[in-house]
Amino acid sequence: MNLLVIGINHNSASVEVRERVAFVPEQMELALRDALGRAGVNEMAILSTCNRTELYAVAGESAEGSVQQLTQWLADYHHVPAPELAQSTYGFSDRAALEHMMRVAAGLDSMVLGEPQILGQMKSAYAQAVEAGTANGGLHRVFAQVFSVAKRVRTDTAIGENPVSVAFAAVNLTQHVFAKLSQCSALLIGAGETIELVARHLKEKGIKNIVIANRTLERARHLAEELGAEAVMLADIPQYLPQSDIVVASTASQLPILGKGAVESALKKRKHRPMVMVDIAVPRDIEPQVAELSDVYLYTVDDLRQIVDENKRARESEALKADDIIVAAAASWDAQLRAMDAISTVKDYRAKAEQLRDAELDRALRQLAKGDSAEAVLEQLARGLTNKLLHSPTTQLKEAGAKGRNDLISWARELFQLKDPES
Structure with missing residues (x-):
């Protein structure tokens, strides 16, 4: 099987280049069929995300020629000069x-x-290829193996267990204080990208009561409607603070939004039930003195970065284990493919041997029908079958010897399990 991958990703190209060769879902089916017609491949699937575009193909011809054709097709399809794309x-x-x-x-x-999202994106790419009719037996087997190994990596390593984003690390910290996050209430200060990610992670953890406070109410409402939260103004924070078990702040304010006095007042109304406060902003949104309050667990962006860095190192260690799994799986797959090639040869040789056997058996039966001696017929059958089975290998080995192909002679000795002549 000539399996090919052509790609461009966040390591090989800038976002300006990547977006020029991205595929939208609406054009995928036509693009897949166009590739089969023009790129010289038998099967095709396309993965297109914000960070990568990759073509997975099974080629009928040489791999080198098909790689060039695929690259040219990708350039032509998106009207990008081929030399520029090749870089x-x-x-x-x-x-x-x-x-x-x-x-x-x-x-x-x-x-x-x-990150786990890419596996779902690859499954979608495969499903689109199946729907378009461009993924058949070859890619079926390839993707089945890929998905199986990816699942094994998730099961046998801790590659995805340690959060490596500030937003997820912030949410993960709250679990060290509250055993059941689903029973907690959260106040998010700000409405930018980081707060949006925090809100999504909190929803995934089962938190239903989320309040989003922002300087601009419209932006807070837009995010709140999407996540089923409540939107308020920054001025409303004192009203909602006493009800909040979790407070995460990330604004662009040049001055702190929450001071020690406001938090202390909220704690009294909470009857000193603990609060987790995470300040992701630079400059800080929460006064450092808040950490002096005994019922508050205050974390800053530096705390989160330290956690993220440690988790990245942990993931890198797990990635080495994952690499070992992948290399072993790919080697096993490669061996299976070679074995399939050998099976085809064995079948052909067996068919040829059976054809020779049938011919000799038919001759022997005719001789017996004429009344020839059974012993003589059996001797002739054995001799004739042996000669015919050995004729072709003998001829080829003599020719190999004449040409100095000692490698073939050595392989023949191994194939037929013959003793070394020098032993």
């Missing part, structure tokens, strides 16, 4: 291609090491 693309074939696909599916090639 940013990478290509793999056969076992290296399979290893790359496994690494991508396992999150080892992602911008955020070990």
